[in-house]
Amino acid sequence: xxxxxxxxxxxxxxxxxxxxxxxxxxxxxxxxxxxxxxxxxxxxxxxxxxxxxxxxxxxxxxxxxxxxxxxxxxxxxxxxxxxxxxxxxxxxxxxxxxxxxxxxxxxxxxxxxxxxxxxxxxxxxxxxxxxxxx
Numbered sequence: 607x608x609x610x611x612x613x614x615x616x617x618x619x620x621x622x623x624x625x626x627x628x629x630x631x632x633x634x635x636x637x638x639x640x641x642x643x644x645x646x647x648x649x650x651x652x653x654x655x656x657x658x659x660x661x662x663x664x665x666x667x668x669x670x671x672x673x674x675x676x677x678x679x680x681x682x683x684x685x686x687x688x689x690x691x692x693x694x695x696x697x698x699x700x701x702x703x704x705x706x707x708x709x710x711x712x713x714x715x716x717x718x719x720x721x722x723x724x725x726x727x728x729x730x731x732x733x734x735x736x737x738x739x740x
Contacts (some may be wrong), residue, residue, distance in 0.1 A: 636686070636694065647705060651712045654685070665717035672722050679721045689726045696734050 634642075634650060642650065658681050663670070672679075682688040690706050692698020701709065 636699065639699075644704065644708060648708050648712060651709055652716070654687075655712055655716045655718065658685075659716060659718055663719050666719045670719045675719050675721055678719065682721065688721070689730060692726075692730060692734065696730070 639647060639650065660677055663675060663678060666674075679688070686697070686699060687709075689696075689698040690701045690709050691703075692700070694700040
């Protein structure tokens, strides 16, 4: 079940232009992303989301269960974009808070469902900060 956003929030022309964004194979490396300015980073994120987000999940009316958003979660994980604020040495993107906000804005602009992120948001950072190798 999906709901469309009003045209004021998301124009059809903008949606059509998103399709020209980078695909999985063309997505830049972490080092290439670091070299981009914020506008370039935003364009890459917007294009990747447009090329990879399952259209049937766009603008869900409620928080989705694992069985409903598993495909999107695994795409984010495969790209290395599941934990944008985590340090790279722990599997994250190592993004600055500003870049994390850009990513959140683009996910929301596209109508992406929130992933099942309790582990990413709560458990992972706790273990990164206070955990031991054991």
